[in-house]
Amino acid sequence: MASTKRSNKRIPLQKKIWCRIRYWQNLHDISNEDLAVYLGCSTRTLQNYDKDPSNVTLKTLDTFLFAVGMTLTDFLSAA
Numbered sequence: 341m342a343s344t345k346r347s348n349k350r351i352p353l354q355k356k357i358w359c360r361i362r363y364w365q366n367l368h369d370i371s372n373e374d375l376a377v378y379l380g381c382s383t384r385t386l387q388n389y390d391k392d393p394s395n396v397t398l399k400t401l402d403t404f405l406f407a408v409g410m411t412l413t414d415f416l417s418a419a
Contacts, residue, residue, distance in 0.1 A: 357401055358393035360415060364408070378407040 365375050376383045380403045389396055405415060 352394065354396040355393045358389050358396045360418065361396075361401075361404060362390075364415075364418065379404050380407075 361375070361379075364370075370378075372383045372386055376386055379386070379400055381400070401412075401415075404410075405412060
């Protein structure tokens with residue numbers, strides 16, 4: 341019996357978090373300027389995260405969740 345290998349590429353957690361933040365931004369029609377305020381960073385940093393989300397930290401996520409009044413559970417379960 342031949343085993344089949346799946347080529348499942350793991351998506352890094354930072355990328356998943358960044359995609360969720362951008363998804364939330366689009367759902368709520370939030371500008372990049374406002375999102376930068378929520379994250380406590382510059383709009384240039386947002387562009388850097390778009391190119392390489394590996395610098396998104398738990399502190400960034402925590403700052404965002406606090407600013408928008410969302411729990412981590414709500415953030416992770418949002419469709």
